Structure formats: structure tokens, C-alpha cells
Amino acid sequence: MQFNLAFIASAVLVAASPVLGANFVWFSGAGCTGSVVASESNVPANDCVGLANGGSAKSISYSGVPNTVEFFKSGGGNDFCTNGAALTFGGGSGCATAPNGFNLESYAFS
Numbered sequence: 046m047q048f049n050l051a052f053i054a055s056a057v058l059v060a061a062s063p064v065l066g067a068n069f070v071w072f073s074g075a076g077c078t079g080s081v082v083a084s085e086s087n088v089p090a091n092d093c094v095g096l097a098n099g100g101s102a103k104s105i106s107y108s109g110v111p112n113t114v115e116f117f118k119s120g121g122g123n124d125f126c127t128n129g130a131a132l133t134f135g136g137g138s139g140c141a142t143a144p145n146g147f148n149l150e151s152y153a154f155s
Contacts, residue, residue, distance in 0.1 A: 067154055069107050112135070115153050119147060126153045
């Protein structure tokens with residue numbers, strides 16, 4: 046009985062642990078190169094994230110994404126996660142580079 050109680054208590058603590066978010070780094074160059082424009086750690090899922098003051102970057106690296114991540118290009122009707130993603134990737138980590146002639150302005154992940 047003592048073992049079962051300890052196991053149940055451990056399982057409850059693990060289930061109650063906070064879930065850390067994903068990490069993102071914005072770069073001035075393609076392929077996640079060049080200078081770092083901004084970085085965000087432990088970003089919670091299911092929010093649209095964009096740079097302040099209308100900023101954008103050529104590429105964004107990501108890690109810790111549980112399911113999918115969508116990146117939206119800068120300008121016009123695509124700002125702040127609207128009118129369809131320019132790029133969509135599965136969970137994990139990687140680098141997203143904006144299509145030719147564009148920058149990335151925002152992202153959302155789940």
C-alpha cells in the first residue's frame with residue numbers, strides 16, 4: 046500500500062508540473078544566419094506572436110514545438126497570423142526562411 050501511495054503521489058506531481066513553451070530566435074538572414082533580431086523563450090502555445098513595432102525577420106529558428114508551427118509573412122493582410130500561413134512545419138525544431146521577396150512577421154504553434 047505504501048508503494049502504491051508513493052507512486053500515485055509522484056504521478057500527480059508530474060501531471061501538475063508546468064509545461065514549458067517553445068523557443069524562437071529571429072534572424073536577419075536566410076537559413077537562420079546573420080544577426081539575431083529577437084529571441085523568445087518558453088512561449089506558450091496557441092497564441093499569435095509577432096515583433097513589436099511592425100518588425101520582421103528573414104528567418105526564424107524554433108525548438109520545443111509539440112505539434113505544428115505556422116509562420117506568416119510580413120505585409121498587408123498576413124500580419125499577425127491572418128489569411129493563411131506562408132510556411133507550416135511539424136513539431137520539434139528547425140528553421141523557417143521567408144519566401145523570396147518577403148520577411149516573416151509572426152508565428153503561431155500548437
